[in-house]
Amino acid sequence: MQYKPNRLIGIFLLFVLSYATAQENIGQREKVKITSPLIDQQDQVTFNLFAPEAKEVFVQGNWNDKKQEMKKVDGVWTLTTEALQSDLYLYSFIVDQVKIQDPLNIYQMRDVNTNFSYFITGGNQSKAYTINDVAHGTVSKRWYASPTLGTTRRMTVYTPPNYEEGKQKYPVLYLLHGMGGDEEAWETLGRATQILDNLIAEGKVKPMIVVMPNGHTSNQAAPGESAKGLYPVEFMLPDVGTSDMERSFIDIIQFVESNYRVKKEKASRAIAGLSMGGSHTLFISSYLNNYFDYVGLFSAAFRLRANNESPVYTEFESNLERQKKNGYKLYWIGMGKTDFLYKIGEDYRKKLDAIQMPYTYRESEGGHTWSNWRLYLTEFLPQLF
Structure with missing residues (x-):
């Protein structure tokens, strides 16, 4: 009307x-x-x-x-x-x-x-989502060079309480958003920084650095935060399913390990993501199959564009076998009972079962919602490192 x-x-x-x-x-x-x-x-x-x-x-x-x-x-x-x-x-x-x-x-x-x-x-x-009277970490917006994509891009980085005053090195969680989101999604809708502050203060989670990059390579940064200007925000972008995020992810790791006090070994790296970010996570962790000891798939999508012939996708089965052979400590999958991706998740677990690849499965009430993804984060974090 x-x-x-x-x-x-x-x-x-x-x-x-x-x-x-x-x-x-x-x-x-x-x-x-x-x-x-x-x-x-x-x-x-x-x-x-x-x-x-x-x-x-x-x-x-x-x-x-x-x-x-x-x-x-x-x-x-x-x-x-x-x-x-x-x-x-x-x-x-x-x-x-x-x-x-x-x-x-x-x-x-x-x-x-x-x-x-x-x-x-x-x-x-x-x-876990509220701001409580506890020690707080620092949230910063960092620009980094991506040689793979030939551009500079922005990420959100959480460093734990007292990071600036100390000298110790920390493990890193790379936390990826869903389709239509950006590097601000987990910080705002996901309340990731409040969850981290509170669980670290309660002694339930080890202090860590959390990197929240922009998973849409069509954009350098969140709306209004780049030279692209003030543009209509779209849900589906041209980069979806192109493998650009997966292929360029090494640039993010190299920037973080060159600019932050982090432990540079597999046992100190984790990666997790929701929906499209879950798809990114499962393909990145198999493509870089000896980089992450902890993997989290929250309501994960699978392959987002069927006609792409990138090795990220065409060699996925062999990469997954290498990931299994290289070993890991946790492969965690969460899915809501009424999620529209439920069947995709079920089929993916059958794929893992067929190659006898161990995983932990968490099924919750509800569907494809931030309510579930915040819940999964609070359950996933205490199992890291």
């Missing part, structure tokens, strides 16, 4: 005029004082939106497959969920068929090309 500009402007001005509380508006008294979202002790979440002229308003969140209709009382639309499980949740409002973020919630994050408001419920699992 098409909307005339004046209708969109009207919706926007409604929120701005009702809730403008920036510095220019200090001292102005709001007619209606509400908060959204509100989370009670039972982890029921209440959403509120002041939109007296709206005809219908829905909440659409990742805890439910369907949008939920809000009810209007004195111009305020409201909805309270059932008790939610311990997790981080994304949501939007749909106001007269226009999707917006919650104007009362300053906490937002981007997933591919869409912005969402978010909140975190209580409980043990989400405790």
